[in-house]
Amino acid sequence: MIFGRRKPDQPRPVNASAPASIAIGGDARGPVNATVHLHQPRQVTWPHQVGVVPPLAHCRQERAADQALDAAVAGGGVVLCQVTAGLGGVGKTQLAAALTHRLWNRRELDLLVWVSATSRSAVVTAFAQASLDVTGVEDTDADQASGRFLAWLATTTRRWLVVFDDVTDPNDLQRLWPPATGTGRTVVTTRSTDNALTAGRQRINVSVFTSAESLAYLTAKLGGDRDRLDQASDLAEDLGHLPLALSQAAAYILDRANMTCASYRRRLADRRRQLAALAPRVLPDDYPYPVAVTWSLSIDRADTFLPAGLARPVLELAALLDPNGMPLTVFTTPTVLLYLGTRTGRHVEDDDVTDALDNLARLSLVIIDPASGTVAVHGLLQRVVREATFTDHALWLALTAADALNHIWPQIERGQEHAQALRANTAVLRSHAEPLLWDRTLGNHQVLFTAGNSLGATGQVTAAIDHFHTLHTTAIEHVGPDHPLILSLRDRLAHWRGEAGDYAGAADAYEELLVDAVRILGPDHPQTLSIRGNLAIWRREAGDGAHTAAVLEELLADSLATVGLDDQARLAIRSNLAAAQGDAGDPAGAATAFKELLEDMQRILGPEHPHTLGTRNNLAHWRGEAGDVIGAATALKDALGDMQRILGPEHPLTLQTRNNLALRRGEAGDVIGAATALKDALGDIERILGPEHPVTLQTRSNLAHWRDEAGDILATRSKIARRRGEAGDPAGAAAAYEELLADAVRILGPDHRNTLGTRNNLAVWRGLAGDPAGAAAACEELLVDCLRILGSDHPITAATRITLAHWRGESRRRSR
Secondary structure (H helix, E strand, O other), X not given: OEEOOOOOOOOOOEEOOOOOOOOXXXXXOOOOOXXXXXXXXXXXXXXXXXXXXXXXXXXXXXXXXXXXXXXXXXXXXXXXXXXXXXXXOOOXXXXXXXXXXXXXXXXXXXXXXXXXXXXXXXXXXXHHHHHHHHHOOOOOOHHHHHXXXXXXXXXXXXXXXXXXXXXXXXXXXXXXXXXXXXXXXXXXXXXXXXXXXXXXXXEEEOOOOOHHHHHHHHHHHOOOOOOOOOOHHHHHHHOOOOHHHHHHXXXXXXXOOOOOHXXXXXXXXXXXXXXXXXXXXXXXXXXXXXXXXXXXXXXHHHHHOOOOOOHHHHHHHHOOOOOOOEEHHHHHOHHHHHHHHHHHXXXXXXXXXXXXXXXXXXXXXXXXXXXXXXXXOOHHHHHHHHHXXXXXXXXXXXXXXXXXXXXXXXXXXOOHHHHHHHHHHHHHXXXXXXXXXXXXXXXXXXXXXXXXXXXXXXXXXXXXXXXXXHHHHHHHHHHOOOOHHHXXXXXXXXXXXXXXXXXXXXXXXXXXXXXXXXXXXXXXXXHHHHHHHXXXXXXXXXXXXXXXXXXXXXXXXXXXXXXXXXXXXXXXXXXXXXXXXXXXXXXXXXXXXXXXXHHHHHHHOOOOOHHHHHHHHHHHHHHHHOOOHHHHHHHHHHHHHXXXXXXXXXXXXXXXXXXXXXXXXXXXXXXXXXXXXXXXXXXXXXXXXXXOOHHHHHHHHHHHHHHHHHHHHHHHHHHXXXXXXXXXXXXXXXXXXXXXHXXXXXXXXXXXXXXXXXXXXXXXXXXXXXXXXXXHHHHHHHHHHHHHHOOOOOHHXXXXXXXXXXXXXXXXXXXX
């Protein structure tokens, strides 16, 4: 952040204008601004759950693996991590879900954390959310939050369970394994056989159903109907006793009147022969045919329901996204509706897609969770669907999925879980179809930029740097080193490098980038102008801002002549220029510039746009710096009310404005009010932004300043109270000290030495006012706190001992 320049011993307001990369030009693949993240921490109540636990499958069978999970804790003591390993479709997730539901329903858990552990980012985000919930502290660095949560797990006496579902890469869990404690438990589900996952942990192998389990499952699903169960054992054998295939077969049989296991077997054999020449290549877990054939029958059935022909393309789209949960809103975006309409040759509306998803759920091909607003599909089924999708649909499908994700990505992210779900879906899409998301002319799809910026905006700055570094390496292979896309990726890399604290490195990177941008695009290209602006910003952050205002003035002049430069980009340049003008020693000029800018922002962006609200904060800041302290305080108070209404009380801009308003209140003469407001604000700012965030540090510094100022006032009040007592009014002195103590506790805190001194003085005047027993009792409590806080040798401790001895003696004398 950029702060107003003041004397070292003075508090400083927070300037909300920068550093922010300037996005110039209408090209969607150019540099983009990071989204603003709104944290919404929840008040924790016990028991507490983080993440969504999958529902139990209908007629789920209890298996030997269930008993193995329970046996590990039968004798009590420390439970080592348990890893349930097996091939796809055998029911590993259901095994973990069943354990979770048992423990939760028996009230044997205080904290449950369920993580769809398909990536390290997913684990870090879940742990960051859990850390916020249980500790009340929000770290800006998600890795730091994960460490805080692991430390909490290691020391808490609460009973906890962490489930890592569907771990694919053991490296994703490095330094993220929960500790082994007497109150905690960790369960992993995975298809991996990597020793890094199982070494030192209890491995529970999960295989297909036994013959008895298969028959019991079909009997339960088909209601014990003997006619329907004709040849049930043979059907189970045909499907290799694979639970996933059996569930699809049972759903199909139930959906057809008079369908039996025997008649389904005949259909299965016919379809197997039809698919023989077109069968998908053998999958890594050797289960392509049972799933492929049952899926083929089920999807044909689903496609016969109204709206006919829509189920298959919807499932093909779902096969490219996160199997653990894709937002329902993805399927009703305009780009998906257009795609489905083109595929089916008719107009498709939201209700049609909802009906198609219901039809897929009816055949056990998807699971819809209305509570979380997500759709889940088994990963093995997804792979079979992808293998069976026509090649000429693949590019179209991939771009449609990417467009849909980008469409529903909010400009202002309002929750870590939702942002992580979008990033997880993007990561899965990328793993399946990344080559299709690149175009030699246009570059890569915008959703990959959005996902990277989302990582940075949610505190995972290192992950954002890694994300864009990988994109940069891949981009060179696809489009060559001089493509404009390469410049955009380097812009993002430099930006997040600066956000990580390497201001000088960011400035150096932008300097090198500017040379290449001029060479490739020319000096007047919007992207080149953007890079010039960002270079000036990070140079100023690195301490080399002497010429920032001149550079930005020249940039603004050049931008006015640039075709394709949008209004918002010019507004950003003007905002940074106004701040630089104030930093250069012209606060009145900065205030005038921000006043003119605010009028244009209200006209162009609207009065409730976050940039407009931020400009109101900045205008008030420079008005105060120019000497209009009362006007600044009034403007900040008005702006704060609007920010709380529009952005919410937890928004970073709202928090910054609370800091600035408190500062101006102090400068306007309300010293005690300033200290009180800053103390209240600091708790929220530290919890939401983290203890090391610049706004937190500046608020803490401001609080220290105004506490000192308030301390002087409190000291004056103390002298007045003492003189009142010395003038013969000990009761009045005691009353004054009682009021003073309340303010001292509120402003300085209960452990401040001045607060402790006030307690001692209050006890003295209570005794002199005729209450020696009350004075002695107060001194007894005070002495305990003095010894704890100040130590035995501190003057206040010594004075308290003397006061206590005096009033104890006086109390005994009067009681005789």
